[in-house]
Amino acid sequence: MRNVYVLSADTTKYGKSPLSARELALQASKKAILDAEISPADIQASFIANAFSLAEKQGHLGPIIMSGLGIPDVPASTIESACASGASAIREAWINIGAGIYDCMLVVGVEKVSQLDTITATTYFSFGSDFVFEGACGASFPGLYGAIARSHITKYGTTEEQLASVAVKNHANAMSNPNAHFHKRISIEDVMKSPVIASPLKLYDACPFSDGAAAAILCSEDFLKKTGRKSSEKVLIRGSGRAGGTGALFQREDLTTLNAAVMAGREAFKMAGLSQKDIDFAEVHDCFTVAELVAEEDLGFARRGQAAKLTQEGYTKIGGELPVNPSGGLKAKGHPVGATGVGQVVEVFEQLHGKAGERQVEDARIALTHNVGATGGSCGVHIFELT
Amino acid sequence: MTELTQDASELTIKEFQEGIHEGKIEGYRCTNCGHQQIDIMEFCPVCHSAKLEKVEFSHFGSVVTYTIQLVAPEQFMNEVPYAWAIIQLDDGPKITGWIPFISRPEDLPIGQRVVFKKSYLPGIVFEKGKTGD
Structure with a gap:
């Protein structure tokens, strides 16, 4: 495999947007192309990460987005792995460039769901589960994570206040992220008093339905040279891991871990030749507060059952030993499904270049992203290094 | 070429759902290794044998x-409110x-005995079991 670099990564603001997926994707793509100081004509192929474009009565996003970028002849396909669509698209682009098929690719993740009412949106999200046996049997998407949270509480004694501490931290981090969905500081009490949606999870344990897009230009070393750039000060994809798990949560042995995340994490660390202590910060898939704790345990940053305590003690805040979700995470930066995994790369790119403002992680050089589809049917983990 | 035909050993989604409304819980058992699973499937995830048989499971679980x-x-x-649960059936x-x-966590301790109930409501309905179930 050849080395693959992130040449640029940029995003729209996350939140409620009047724009369509197509327009959001074009905005993010334009920013990434201009940041990279390339021409759209340099893009040889593209992957679009998206889950719910049919809710806007539009499939086949690829050609529409390429046409809007003035390159209708460029092949572009949608990659759908529910909420892990972004990491899956990054992974596929990494494979294509690494294998020498292409030298320059655009990965753009996008979602537009704010036109749906809450019940419809909740139903759409439950389509990411094994719908026949879970969604159609009464489980909402928060309900599936509620069941995971109940298992974590039962097995490890995790408390609802500890879950709330994840939300409090991530809301605090998002305060200085101009592109975040929420700019609202919250307290443990605010979380505890918010309405229960799927016990033990409350409204403030959950990420929002967000609109938004994020885009990245990935390229080979040859392409970097062609553009007259040195490979120094560039972001290298040092490790990539991708694994699957049963689409159905109920079939699993242990409901306090996502095996796909364990496997994808191991693959990425092995490829990178690095261990957990080498990671300066991580952007993980905190679709619900409990998911951040499970992620830290699955990736080996915390021993089983210990992540809640570490969060409470400040280990994962900005300035702590391992800052987790300095962007605000899905919880507060927002979760435009298809865009989320690409948006994690945007945060990594900004942080590694020292451009994250008040939420800057000091001396960040190596970062990890962890992006999960539904309840762990898909997971992608990437490790990035500023070379 | 392998011919794909539906035989008596295969379960369709429609049959599974109709079975639930008729008071049956159906799924698969692998005739090679004995693994049991409620799913729509063609190969065993444990031994990867294609020799699966359709079986009916117990109505009791925890x-x-x-x-x-x-x-x-x-x-x-x-x-709403209702509990959505993952239930371990006694025989599989x-x-x-x-x-x-x-409506309250106190009403449903982990390990609570439950029994499957034939119903025309959507999904798969269980109710709390009586002592001895």
């Missing part, structure tokens, strides 16, 4: 984990189901 749904998918909007695999009228 709650492994659950959530109480206060915001629910469309089909269940009028049923895990299954999902929902238990009506559960």
Whole structure:
């Protein structure tokens, strides 16, 4: 495999947007192309990460987005792995460039769901589960994570206040992220008093339905040279891991871990030749507060059952030993499904270049992203290094 | 070429759902290794044998984990609050189901005995078992 670099990564603001997926994707793509100081004509192929474009009565996003970028002849396909669509698209682009098929690719993740009412949106999200046996049997998407949270509480004694501490931290981090969905500081009490949606999870344990897009230009070393750039000060994809798990949560042995995340994490660390202590910060898939704790345990940053305590003690805040979700995470930066995994790369790119403002992680050089589809049917983990 | 025909040993989604409304819980057992699973499947995930047989499972089980749904998918909007649970059946695999009228965690301890109930309500309905179930 050849080395693959992130040449640029940029995003729209996350939140409620009047724009369509197509327009959001074009905005993010334009920013990434201009940041990279390339021409759209340099893009040889593209992957679009998206889950719910049919809710806007539009499939086949690829050609529409390429046409809007003035390159209708460029092949572009949608990659759908529910909420892990972004990491899956990054992974596929990494494979294509690494294998020498292409030298320059655009990965753009996008979602537009704010036109749906809450019940419809909740139903759409439950389509990411094994719908026949879970969604159609009464489980909402928060309900599936509620069941995971109940298992974590039962097995490890995790408390609802500890879950709330994840939300409090991530809301605090998002305060200085101009592109975040929420700019609202919250307290443990605010979380505890918010309405229960799927016990033990409350409204403030959950990420929002967000609109938004994020885009990245990935390229080979040859392409970097062609553009007259040195490979120094560039972001290298040092490790990539991708694994699957049963689409159905109920079939699993242990409901306090996502095996796909364990496997994808191991693959990425092995490829990178690095261990957990080498990671300066991580952007993980905190679709619900409990998911951040499970992620830290699955990736080996915390021993089983210990992540809640570490969060409470400040280990994962900005300035702590391992800052987790300095962007605000899905919880507060927002979760435009298809865009989320690409948006994690945007945060990594900004942080590694020292451009994250008040939420800057000091001396960040190596970062990890962890992006999960539904309840762990898909997971992608990437490790990035500023070379 | 392998011919694909549906035989008596195969379970369709429609048959599974009709079975539930008729009071049957159906799924698969691998005739090679004995693994049991409620699913729509062609190969065993443990030994990868294609020799699966359709079997009927017990109606009794215990709650492994659950959530109480206060915001629910469309089909269940009028049923809130209820518990959606993962249930370990006594003679085999895990299954999902929902238990009506559960509104507080105190009402459903982990390990609670439950029994499958034939019903025309959507999904797979369970109710709390009596002592001795």
